[in-house]
Amino acid sequence: MADNVNTATYYLSMDLPKLDPNEAKKVTRYAVGNSISNNVTAVELVEVKQEGKDVTEHFILEKDGSKFMLNFDKEMTKKVLASGRVHIAVVIKETLAL
Incomplete structure (x- = not known):
């Protein structure tokens, strides 16, 4: 079965309880x-931007069934929880089963 590669941009914006x-x-x-399509077989993190700044180094991407999980490192976790908001653009390369 052949695979196809797609690049998708997800905008994640949420307000959190400020700590x-x-x-x-x-x-x-x-x-x-x-959520991601059920026919996505693999995901790869291309870029994460916050307020126009590249912050990719602070994240790890994992595929978990029919969704992706974007894990924050300790530094970004502290910043996000102290500010009470997350506004990021995530670019992901998805491999699709055809």
């Missing part, structure tokens, strides 16, 4: 997810 910076420091893991 006190000292409380935010205690949280070590944070992730957001989004």
Whole structure:
């Protein structure tokens, strides 16, 4: 069966309960997810931008069934939880089973 590669951009924007910076420091893991097509066999993180700045190095992408999970590193987790918001553009390369 042949595969096809597609590049998709997902815009993730959400408001979160804002944590006190000292409380935010205690949280070590944070992730957001989004649905993907059932025929996606693999995903690869291409780029993550926040306010026009490339922040890709702070994220790891995983495929979890019919969704992707974007895992934040500790530094980005603290920033997001202390600010109470996530507004990022995520570019993902998807391999589709045809």
